Amino acid sequence: MRVAVITGGARRIGAAITNMLLDDGWAVIIHCNRSVTQARHLIKRGRGAIVSGDLSSDEELFRIIEKIHDHELVESAGGIDLLIHNASIYNTEDFATVTPQELRRFTSIHLDAPFFITQGLVPKLKAKNGCVIGMVDTSWNHAWEELAHYTATKGALRQLIVNLAGELAPEIRVNGIAPGAILAASWEKERFAKILEKVPLGKAGKPEDIANACVFLGSYLSNYITGQVLNVDGGMLT
Secondary structure, eight states: OOEEEEETOSSHHHHHHHHHHHHTTOEEEEEESSOHHHHHHHGGGSSEEEEEOOTTSHHHHHHHHHHHHTOHHHHHHTSOSEEEEOOOOOOOOOGGGOOHHHHHHHHIIIIIHHHHHHHHHHHHHHHTTOEEEEEOOTTTTSOOTTOHHHHHHHHHHHHHHHHHHHHSTTTOEEEEEEEOSOOOOTTOHHHHHHHHTTOTTOSOOOHHHHHHHHHHHTSGGGTTOOSOEEEESTTTTO
16 A cells, blocks of 8 residues: 655645545545645545644644654555645745744744654655655745745755755655646736746646646656656746
8 A cells, every 4th residue: 555645735736636646546644734624525535534733833743743653544554655745835925024923934834844744754754665745836046026935935945855865865765846837826816927928838737737746756657766856837947
């Protein structure tokens, strides 16, 4: 049995990844915060479980890690094959008005949670020669207006991926995925349209495009790939 763990796995891109893994025969442990109803609907498609909690709370974070580590699906499979750090928060905010509390929340979800979840699950990942995937961003090396708090924390996750790829090899592979213009928030339609103008393929991507990348990086087809970030962006960075 192949076991995958995904944070933020109940909505939007996370739901697409969960659906594809379940359809491919994986057992999936879905982390979510408030989207428990959506998670319950997803696991009707196959074998899975739900672990809920707020990743920005240290107490809840370490409770989540313990629950996944000792979960019966993990025990029966002999470990974890795939860990996907998909949980993310996103909003625009003028640099001058970002508060310490807001920046800490972004850091806790985009950096602290992937750091400590991976740390806590290393033995289970090593047992299956597993793979870790972190969802970063196409903002790397670009200036994005009113997104310093978001891009800085996603950039930190990108560096963590590179570092862990070296530290955890050869037993565990670690890679990243940088989604491009996939899903627009309701409040950013105009910004999203401007981004699409820069996409050579001339269209927005679908959540399933990211799910396909996850399945690839979590499979034997990528056995010789680690420390890389796969841009799924319609050529936006070219």
